Amino acid sequence: MAIAEESAAIGLQGLRKSFGEVRAVDGIELDVAEGEFFSLLGPSGSGKTTVLRLVAGFETPSGGTIRLAGEDVTRRAPFERDVTTVFQDYALFPHMNVEQNVGYGLKVRGVPRREQAERVRAALASVRLEDFGGRRPGQLSGGQRQRVALARALVVRPRVLLLDEPLGALDLKLREQMQVELKELQREVGITFVLVTHDQTEALVLSDRVAVMNAGRVEQVGTPRELYEGPASAFVASFVGTSNTLTGSAAELLVGKPGTFGVRPEKIRLLDPGAEHDRVDHSEVRGTVADAVYLGDSTRVVVDTDAGVRFVVVRQNTGPDDDAADAPAPPGARVLLRWHRRHNVPLHQPS
Numbered sequence: 509m510a511i512a513e514e515s516a517a518i519g520l521q522g523l524r525k526s527f528g529e530v531r532a533v534d535g536i537e538l539d540v541a542e543g544e545f546f547s548l549l550g551p552s553g554s555g556k557t558t559v560l561r562l563v564a565g566f567e568t569p570s571g572g573t574i575r576l577a578g579e580d581v582t583r584r585a586p587f588e589r590d591v592t593t594v595f596q597d598y599a600l601f602p603h604m605n606v607e608q609n610v611g612y613g614l615k616v617r618g619v620p621r622r623e624q625a626e627r628v629r630a631a632l633a634s635v636r637l638e639d640f641g642g643r644r645p646g647q648l649s650g651g652q653r654q655r656v657a658l659a660r661a662l663v664v665r666p667r668v669l670l671l672d673e674p675l676g677a678l679d680l681k682l683r684e685q686m687q688v689e690l691k692e693l694q695r696e697v698g699i700t701f702v703l704v705t706h707d708q709t710e711a712l713v714l715s716d717r718v719a720v721m722n723a724g725r726v727e728q729v730g731t732p733r734e735l736y737e738g739p740a741s742a743f744v745a746s747f748v749g750t751s752n753t754l755t756g757s758a759a760e761l762l763v764g765k766p767g768t769f770g771v772r773p774e775k776i777r778l779l780d781p782g783a784e785h786d787r788v789d790h791s792e793v794r795g796t797v798a799d800a801v802y803l804g805d806s807t808r809v810v811v812d813t814d815a816g817v818r819f820v821v822v823r824q825n826t827g828p829d830d831d832a833a834d835a836p837a838p839p840g841a842r843v844l845l846r847w848h849r850r851h852n853v854p855l856h857q858p859s
């Protein structure tokens with residue numbers, strides 16, 4: 509067996525799962541490294557949860573193999589796999605207090621009482637809930653319940669922690685706070701985390717690497733920067749951040765060659781329509797502002813270009829340098845859009 513395979517915490521080869529006619533997972537090859545924070549990102553129905561359930565052993569694959577730390581576990585029961593799962597609804601036992609909830613997994617594994625108590629204390633400390641051991645889940649906030657669920661999963665010291673939209677039930681502010689905590693916790697415990705999310709910001713903020721899923725397949729795997737700067741397909745470009753897509757005659761006109769290209773909104777400058785041309789290194793097009801939304805640190809401007817394509821441009825409002833060259837952009841104004849040619853990222857259209 510190859511060394512790379514042996515050192516991977518999770519290795520998926522040709523993984524497939526059908527539910528009747530539905531190909532929920534349609535041939536996935538994926539390696540997750542030991543200690544990595546890895547996310548499965550994709551729209552609803554793209555197969556993320558099914559991949560997680562296959563890895564955990566809650567579903568049997570229609571084909572392919574699953575390896576954990578190099579070992580083939582495809583046919584093994586969930587309890588024979590060194591993974592734990594945290595679900596969105598936490599599934600805490602309402603009649604048990606926090607300590608009992610966290611200690612439950614140790615109790616059923618027959619861990620000695622004294623060790624149970626020590627490990628529960630340590631797990632609660634790692635999620636900053638030392639003083640909440642006596643409370644029932646009903647007496648906790650959403651964020652606290654979430655942390656209990658994490659402590660309960662970590663206390664059994666799994667090799668891999670699977671998280672299915674664990675922050676999905678929280679409001680935005682708490683969600684952002686818990687993202688930071690989750691990342692810190694992962695660094696502390698050094699366990700491989702695999703997160704399922706449809707929230708691209710969450711995936712980008714948390715992950716070492718992200719697999720973008722679409723219709724049961726992985727479209728691209730990469731670091732957040734790789735996905736954002738070099739999306740391999742139009743789907744990835746539009747799902748990870750916002751992207752302007754140039755295709756057909758617009759691509760020939762603005763990029764100078766046929767194909768499909770993505771341009772990120774923040775790469776484009778908004779200039780006065782009379783600005784001098786600079787077409788050697790740049791793509792340029794004139795247009796009319798359709799909408800401008802002030803967002804505090806930036807303004808999002810929608811422009812109907814003369815190339816027939818609607819563009820989104822993000823203009824920074826604050827910065828270390830005065831951006832006096834950028835024209836103000838009220839709706840109806842004529843503007844010139846200019847961006848460096850290197851920002852025309854080639855995209856593959858789905859076949």
Ligand SMILES: Nc1ncnc2c1ncn2[C@@H]1O[C@H](COP(=O)(O)OP(=O)(O)OP(=O)(O)O)[C@@H](O)[C@H]1O
Nearest residue numbers: 527530532550551552553554555556557558559706
């Ligand atoms: N037990 C099941 N029986 C039948 N179809 C299923 C089952 N589980 C999942 N599916 C189907 O498989 C596809 C993938 O579902 P899955 O839950 O993995 O997607 P997802 O990306 O996690 O979506 P979401 O973000 O909405 O949870 C969907 O079309 C879904 O309807």
